[in-house]
């Protein structure tokens with residue numbers, strides 16, 4: 001469970017998040033949508049402390065992660081993150097990318113890490129690419145490896161920041177399919193996305209951010225059919 | 241033209257021995273320079289102001305004064321200050337290693353800055369500790385990018401090593417001067433030394449190309 005309580009974040013004078021509060025339940029899939037620059041990435045990055053909130057608290061499974069005493073590395077072990085631009089390690093093969101963190105961070109033995117890594121790579125459909133370097137992969141393949149890499153740490157929560165925005169259109173589906181499987185398996189997921197159909201289909205709840213504020217949230221059916229706020233109406237009009 | 245190489249023939253083994261002597265202290269200096277240079281580069285990119293200032297001052301001093309002066313200071317000042325004599329070899333690798341560290345630190349700093357910030361974030365998001373991230377993820381990528389610049393620094397070091405002859409260290413250059421004084425002809429031994437330096441740099445350059453090609457696997 002993730003409990004976000006009155007979280008604000010400023011970069012200098014620039015208030016990017018303003019008093020965000022919401023609770024994400026175990027196993028829930030939450031889509032975060034909103035205009036560019038509204039603070040979606042910053043919100044996501046606060047959840048694994050890539051950004052430190054300026055005010056407010058975030059609680060993950062009873063741990064107050066915004067407390068100053070907390071060990072960020074410990075928190076992050078339990079939260080996977082997938083980036084728009086993949087950020088695979090270019091000097092490591094696909095298998096090495098996936099097994100690096102379990103070996104380094106969890107001190108897992110190579111044989112065990114390889115076993116888990118291979119099964120995850122198979123799960124995202126890339127067994128034939130195990131020994132390839134990232135530069136030999138298409139965008140969709142890279143993103144699937146990035147998902148496998150995050151899953152290799154066996155996290156409770158997965159964060160996705162526009163995972164399909166950098167992909168050619170024909171590769172979007174293969175990545176969304178992997179994410180859908182993950183959602184079906186009961187993973188807690190927070191997904192920043194512009195794929196409204198995916199959000200409709202897979203998300204349990206939609207958060208609409210505008211100008212750093214959580215303007216509206218609701219079930220995808222009702223949110224997309226009948227948004228309550230003018231700002232959400234305007235946003236959906238523009239993109240649909 | 242008045243050239244006579246026959247007179248230096250008996251001295252050739254003596255001069256060739258200088259290759260080993262030069263190589264020994266150049267490679268020691270490279271290792272020292274690389275290790276300290278890497279540490280300095282890490283100091284330069286930390287958020288800890290004290291380390292940053294120390295590294296910047298260090299770099300400024302070693303780049304801002306002549307290498308020959310640093311060499312002589314180590315050679316002459318150390319005995320005067322500490323009462324211990326210092327071997328020409330030790331003072332040479334100290335001066336060259338510490339001097340090279342200043343240049344190498346700038347090269348590595350630039351190389352680290354050029355690595356995509358996303359690499360750091362991906363590592364952090366996985367919970368990878370800072371040291372492992374640097375050693376396993378950032379530095380390998382940085383060093384691959386800066387290999388040509390590093391190679392250049394090593395070549396410069398090899399050539400500039402000739403100034404250790406001023407403290408009497410028996411490197412190639414010093415040997416050429418000794419032979420010159422012995423046979424009352426300077427031009428031939430100097431020319432011979434020049435050929436040796438050129439060959440050493442040539443080999444180093446080729447070596448660099450091989451390493452670069454090896455590291456290009458992931459492009």
Ligand SMILES: Nc1ncnc2c1ncn2[C@@H]1O[C@H](COP(=O)(O)OP(=O)(O)O)[C@@H](O)[C@H]1O
Pocket residue numbers: 011014016034035036037038039040041042043
């Ligand atoms: N590290 C940073 N330093 C300063 N400003 C930032 C930083 N990260 C994001 N911002 C600013 O915060 C605002 C929201 O950015 P972001 O969270 O990336 O929005 P979104 O993901 O919704 O497009 C933008 O105005 C952006 O310029």
Ligand SMILES: [Mg+2]
Pocket residue numbers: 040041042161162
């Ligand atoms: Mg964003």
